Amino acid sequence: MEGVDKEKVQRVVYEMSKGSKYFQNEERKEAFIKQKIDNMRIQCASLSQADLAHYQKVADSRIVELESSRDLSRIWLHVDMDAFYAAVETLSNPTLKGKPMAVGSMSMISTANYEARKFGFRAAMPGFIARKLCPELIFVPTDFNKYNYYSDLTRKVFRRYDPNFIAGSLDEAYLDITEVCRERNVKSEEIVQELRAGVNEETGLTCSAGVAPNRLLAKVLGFSDINKPNGEYVLPNDRMAVMTFVSSLPIRKIGGIGKVTENILKRVFGINTCEQMLGKSSYLCALFSQSTAGIKRAAENIIPKFTFILSFFILFLLLDTYHHLFSQVRFRKSISNERTFSATKDEVLLHKKMEELAEMLSADMQKEGLCGRTLTLKLKTASFEVRTGAVTLQKYISSSEDILKHAKKLLQTELPISSDPTQKTITNFITSGDVNRNCSSFPDVADHDFVSNSETDLSIDSWQTSQLDWRDPFDGNHLSDVDYQSCIVQKSDCVEEVQTSSNDATSSHYNGFTEVLGSTSYQGKFEGINVKNGSNLLEDERLDSCCQEKTMLWLNDYKCSLCGIELPPSFVAERLEHSDFHLAEKLQKEESRIHQTSVPSQRRMESLDKANPRSKSCRRKKAVIHTY
DNA sequence: GCGGATCAC
DNA sequence: TATGGTGATCCGC
Structure with a gap:
């Protein structure tokens, strides 16, 4: 925004945040990212000229491949309502017009109107900081009934141009206007103007639009602020035009690259724009193609974030292969609710909160016929x-x-908080899918000061494709046959640490916990593996004896013979780790086979219930999971 | 399958 | 005084 005193804004935000628990947590997270960045820098530095040449070849061949399959024939329109919530609120209360106003609360604002944005509000800024920046700021509580109503009005207009338009959110949509343009033999500009006028007529609201050969680009045009508010931007279906636009585009503008990824790309590779990403393709290819999962998925033509998207982002911008990431959610995969409340150490209160959430969640699920x-x-x-x-x-x-019932068990395993790293569990290593995560121990003496914030989360997976009804979220008929179909429930609950008289006890508690995370989770992994020798072969005796499968080799000195992952010879530690991964995989398979044949599933459930006496508290900590 | 993280809106 | 809620995805176990 023009005329914003950025320095002043930064100073105010800092002054308001400094020293708070929130701020401390942000610092902790930043330290973590810094460590990650340092590690990646070391990896970069260890790449030899030969390595880089190798990866450059890999990168180049992929680029050629992608270029050849490019499709610039479609015309996509991305529509974004201007300051949607705020604009709707102003419609229903015209006295707000021209005054700085924000929708949200003192804790968090969702949207601010353009008058308020002049004061330098950022996305997700808490209300109390916003008010500090602009004391006369008017707060309006959110009212989703209103936003849904107006959203429906806009969608009626969208449907005229693309009956299958894709709703990104309440205030955003993607339209494929290729056909409309062709049928009416008009340029996209004309359609866009008409559509925007139509939206304004129906709702009294304004919107901005971007037109490009694919959705990703159309949306990026909106991000770029060149068309906002109440504007439009058309990017022609022409390779040069697209390349020119994209080359200077800051990476952060692209959907999927957030604060953390931006930081990594900048500080590790010195990448600020999409063009620079292309220049670093060999490095990106070397560092981001290491994941086994990535390779597997790439083979299945699914695009994993780092392996492909980052490495060749600039090309995907042209290709639109990235679509699935932005495509409409056909059916939900989870359902949840969460609440944040002030810190408490009262377990009874926590359970009460959890009951409320469980009821809310259950009601939501039943409304949608989900389980x-x-x-x-x-x-x-x-x-x-x-x-x-x-x-x-x-x-x-x-x-x-x-x-x-099940949420209580989960809560029990979290309470009270302990930072005891010796409470290891290997159950999830050996019997994947084992539900029993409790470990009985004596009740903890320490105070577990909690506050809370509870959330319930339900997810549904593996839909039966035959259940066509399910594809339509607005169709209520799908309930009947679903119960035993493939759905999943999740429930969550948030608890905040209590912040009361027993401060000292709690904070030291937490410091301990933080330390465990910081020092062991990332590094311990490598250390454990380094104990092995420097051989590139996987030569574990157990492996040889119990599963007579092929031994892993590094083909051409780069490629893993088992999964195809590529690692340069100089990445000794990573190679060892990778060997270890295959070993663990085999052991795990072996173990679960044994487990399955010897322990009937029914019994596993029984043991779960028995092992969960309510009166005991459990001290299992999550940090532990990272430490083996 | 799990847990931690990241991201978008 | 005070930093949200919902849903999705990815990575590395």
Whole structure:
């Protein structure tokens, strides 16, 4: 925004945040990212000229491949309502017009009108900081009924131009206007003007639009602020025009690249724009193609974030292969609710909060006719750490009683907070899918000061494709046959650490926990593996004896013979780690085979229930998971 | 399957 | 005084 005193804004934000729990947590996260960046820099530096030449070849061949399959024939339109919530509120209360106003609360604002943005508000800025920047700021509470109503009005207009338009959110949509342009033999500009006028007529609201050969680019045009507010921008279906626009585009403008990724790309590779990304393709290829999962998915033509998107982003911009990431969510995969409340150490209160959430969740699920079998509990401590715990059940559930029953168990495993790193568990290593995550121990003496914030989360997976009804979220008829179909439930709960008299006890508690995370989770991994020798072969005796499978080799000195992943010879530690991965995979398979044949699933559930006496508290900590 | 993270709106 | 809620995806176990 023009005329914003950025320095002043930064200073105010800093002054208001400094020293707060929130701020401390942000610092902790930043330190983590810094470490990650340092590690990546080291990896970069260790690449030899030969390595780089190798990866450059790989990168170049992929680029050629992608260029040859480019399609610039479609015309996509991205529409974005201007300051939507704020604009709707102004419609229903015209006295707000011209005054700085924000929709949201003192905790968080969702949208601010353009008068207010002049004061330098950022996305997701808490209300109390916004008010500091602009004391006369008017707050209006959110009212989704209104926004839904107006959103529907806009969608009626969109439908005229593309009956299959894709709704990105309440205030955003993608339209394929290729056909309309062809049928009416007009340029896209004409359609866009007409559509925007139509939206304004129907709603009294203004919107901005971007037109480009694919959705990603159309949206980026909106991000670029060149067309906002109340404007439009058309990018011709021409390779040169696209390349010119994209080459100077800051990477952060692209959907999917957020604060953290931007930081990594900048500080590790010195990449600021899309063009620079192309210049670093060999490095990107070397560092981001290491993941086994990435290779596997790439083979299946699914695009994993780092392997492909980052490495060749500039080309995907042209290709639109990236579509699926932005495509309409055909059916939900999870359902959840969460609440943040002030810190408490009162366990009774926590349970009460959880009951409320379970009921809300169950009601939401029943409204949509959903059930599920994976329940996730989410806890946020007063120091803003977030933890989750999950169970996958054998049966699908949706009642609040069922949700609560399992959520309580999950909460029990989190309470009280302890930073004891010796409480290791290897259950999830050996018996994947084992639900029993409790470990009985004596009740903890320490105070577990919690506050809370509870959330319930239900997810649904593996839909039966035959259930066509499910594809239409507005169709209420799908309930009947679904119960035992493939759904999943998650429930979550957030707890914040309490911040009361027993401050000292709690904070030291937490410091301990933080340390565990910071020092062991990332590095410990490598250390453990370095114990092995420097050989590139996987020569574990157990492996040889129990699974007579092929031994892993580095083909052409780069490629893993088992999964195809590429690692340069100089990445000794990474190669060892990779060997270890294959070993673990085999062991895990072996173990689960043994487990399956010897322990009937029914019994596993019984043991779960027995191992969960309510009176005991469990001290299992999540940090532990990272430490083996 | 799980847990931590990142991202978008 | 005070930093949200919902849903999705990815990575590395």
